[in-house]
Amino acid sequence: MTHLIRNQVFETNSSSCHSVSVQYGDVFDGLTPDANNEIVIYPGEFGWGYYDRPEEINDPLTKIAYCWQDTCEGSKQREMLEKVVLEHTGASKLRMQSTFDDGSEGYIDHQSAGTSHKLFADEWTLKNFLFSPNSVLTLDHDNH
Numbered sequence: 001m002t003h004l005i006r007n008q009v010f011e012t013n014s015s016s017c018h019s020v021s022v023q024y025g026d027v028f029d030g031l032t033p034d035a036n037n038e039i040v041i042y043p044g045e046f047g048w049g050y051y052d053r054p055e056e057i058n059d060p061l062t063k064i065a066y067c068w069q070d071t072c073e074g075s076k077q078r079e080m081l082e083k084v085v086l087e088h089t090g091a092s093k094l095r096m097q098s099t100f101d102d103g104s105e106g107y108i109d110h111q112s113a114g115t116s117h118k119l120f121a122d123e124w125t126l127k128n129f130l131f132s133p134n135s136v137l138t139l140d141h142d143n144h
Helices: 060-069 076-089 115-121 123-131
Strands: 019-021 038-041 055-057 093-096 136-139
Touching (some): 038 060, 055 060, 060 076, 060 093, 060 115, 060 123, 060 136, 076 093, 076 123, 115 123
Parallel strands (some): 038 093
Antiparallel strands (some): 019 136, 055 136
């Protein structure tokens, strides 16, 4: 991923602007597997967030879904995500429900795709992002 940094230049963001913040520590939210010993995640619609203010997300299932949707099947990142979630929860499987009940699939806005990639620097960083209640995924845009 390429980053362009411009100093002292007016910038506008024509679409979404997602960000992640990681709180390191030893306090983690619990996440319990279902009756089949699975953690089931559902596709999310990660676009602009709220119209009039940023949307801050700190629940583990939504953060897992975001990272899942932001990685490719068969990638090292997806493998790390599955490993971290299974080890932390004791589940035997992490499963993405492929579509919503109406048949639509989730998405990450095109301008924010790749936002989660730095979380995969190591398993500790990813675990802290997913399971710390103080780690936040923020969805925002420039129209408010």
